[in-house]
Amino acid sequence: MSLRDVAIVGVYATKQAKQLPDRTSLDLALEAIHGAVGDAGLAIDDVDGIAVEWPGPGGLQRHDGASWARVLGHPMAWTSDGLFDNSGPRGVLKAAAAISAGLCSVAVVGGGQVARRVGSEPIGSGDVLEFTDYVGAYVMTQFALAAQRHMHEFGTTPEQLATVSATIRNHGSINPEAVMYGRGPYTADDVLASRVISTPLHLLDCCLVAEGGAAIVLTSAERATDLDCKPVYLLGGGMDVTDPHYTQPPRLDRTGWLGQPAIDRAFRLAGCTAAEIDAFMLYDATSFEVIRQVEMLGLCGKGEGGAYCTPANIGLGGATPVNPDGGLLSYTWLGAQQMTLKVIEAVRQLRGTAVNQIPDVNLALATSSASATHHYECVVLGNDR
Amino acid sequence: MTTYDPAMLPAPTELTAPWWSACDGQRLLVQECGACGQRWFTPEAICIHCTSPVWAWVESPGAGHVYSLTVVQRAPRPEFEAPYVIAVVELDDGWSMLTNLVGRDPGKWQNGDRVQVTFRPVGARRVPAFESAVAA
Numbered sequence: 463m464s465l466r467d468v469a470i471v472g473v474y475a476t477k478q479a480k481q482l483p484d485r486t487s488l489d490l491a492l493e494a495i496h497g498a499v500g501d502a503g504l505a506i507d508d509v510d511g512i513a514v515e516w517p518g519p520g521g522l523q524r525h526d527g528a529s530w531a532r533v534l535g536h537p538m539a540w541t542s543d544g545l546f547d548n549s550g551p552r553g554v555l556k557a558a559a560a561i562s563a564g565l566c567s568v569a570v571v572g573g574g575q576v577a578r579r580v581g582s583e584p585i586g587s588g589d590v591l592e593f594t595d596y597v598g599a600y601v602m603t604q605f606a607l608a609a610q611r612h613m614h615e616f617g618t619t620p621e622q623l624a625t626v627s628a629t630i631r632n633h634g635s636i637n638p639e640a641v642m643y644g645r646g647p648y649t650a651d652d653v654l655a656s657r658v659i660s661t662p663l664h665l666l667d668c669c670l671v672a673e674g675g676a677a678i679v680l681t682s683a684e685r686a687t688d689l690d691c692k693p694v695y696l697l698g699g700g701m702d703v704t705d706p707h708y709t710q711p712p713r714l715d716r717t718g719w720l721g722q723p724a725i726d727r728a729f730r731l732a733g734c735t736a737a738e739i740d741a742f743m744l745y746d747a748t749s750f751e752v753i754r755q756v757e758m759l760g761l762c763g764k765g766e767g768g769a770y771c772t773p774a775n776i777g778l779g780g781a782t783p784v785n786p787d788g789g790l791l792s793y794t795w796l797g798a799q800q801m802t803l804k805v806i807e808a809v810r811q812l813r814g815t816a817v818n819q820i821p822d823v824n825l826a827l828a829t830s831s832a833s834a835t836h837h838y839e840c841v842v843l844g845n846d847r
Numbered sequence: 848m849t850t851y852d853p854a855m856l857p858a859p860t861e862l863t864a865p866w867w868s869a870c871d872g873q874r875l876l877v878q879e880c881g882a883c884g885q886r887w888f889t890p891e892a893i894c895i896h897c898t899s900p901v902w903a904w905v906e907s908p909g910a911g912h913v914y915s916l917t918v919v920q921r922a923p924r925p926e927f928e929a930p931y932v933i934a935v936v937e938l939d940d941g942w943s944m945l946t947n948l949v950g951r952d953p954g955k956w957q958n959g960d961r962v963q964v965t966f967r968p969v970g971a972r973r974v975p976a977f978e979s980a981v982a983a
Binding site (some may be wrong): 516590592593594595596597598599600602603606607608610614657658659660661662663709711712713714838 | 857859860863887888889915916917918919920921927929933934935941944946947958969974
């Protein structure tokens, strides 16, 4: 058995918005589960594997799997507990491993979140970090440190960062599902004119904070052939974890190339190169993260990512289109499930049903997390096994 | 940023208590492996280089240079007064830490600047920060 014996058969994204005041994390997650199971042409009773985030209230905190068995009304054959294990490429890879090992037949990955009500304050580390919080560090400051070192070593410019932001935000501005739909179009100058958050990052270089839910259904490629849906196949994937997140300085020489082993493994398993990928769903917590990833993917040389990331390359009509949905910068960011939405957008692009559809997509890449978080995962998805 | 609420400081653990106590006495400690001789931060119960459980706290000279820095214009909480500087400082004795740069206009700092540890008060405690090692 291999990843190729597993297919993604259902996807679903709830409405994403800055705030969904009439929703709870649980009902967003349930909407996503039912939506994705329905999209696959399956019934809830078919689900016997669950990796769905449930950040409360209710349920057993950090023991989401056991809670879901009760909520969905029947026992589970395979469960996964924990925020990042239940989302995005990592959740998909772990669920695929369980299916290919025969531990379960139909697995759901995803979750929902409204709990991040932090008012106007920046997102912190998520825990009290003994050697991080007293420094006044929060998520964006850590991403800024990685970006600043890259600029120092390679001459990457604020204008290049701003070009990434403007390009991806412009994708979101024409995506009716995006939180920032209708906001824009932006130029690089508009990004540079937005206030500085933490040098070199301006407000428009930083991802959103929003709310919503997302889910993906996986089953065996064999069973997928019996379903009334267009399966998308897992061709490759990989993970790279260096430290508990936000505990260590995001040194470019240590975590700046975080994810390179994951990308190398993914392409080795998939038997393809980045040049063959038709659509890239790259984790864009900040504009800089796109620059560093195009370098790791080998689309350009180390240090050349800033110059590479022009609209002619990463734009909707570009040679290597990045984040057609608007990404974390403009579509949505919702705690952990933005990672799941990277995979969902890849599936939609492969099915030909994306809002900002790239023509003739046969191979797509989805990545999650980035230089400051100390973990990185990716999947290569395709229409053919 | 000197008004940081001391209630935000976590309680030291059994592992980290000596480090915090040393800071109160304005000394910077770091773990050093008894097997491979390397140093590391943040604290761990075993050497992160060779997994040896035999290690000791040693005093670092606290001299180093700036590896990367960011001028924070948006503070996470009202207790922090922006602008302030967060940096990765690489210590000459072979380890690095996330810290603050103080004592100079935030916009003046550059990568490679030589720095020396200093300690700033946070409530009843002190925490390490770095100032320019070059006389003003």
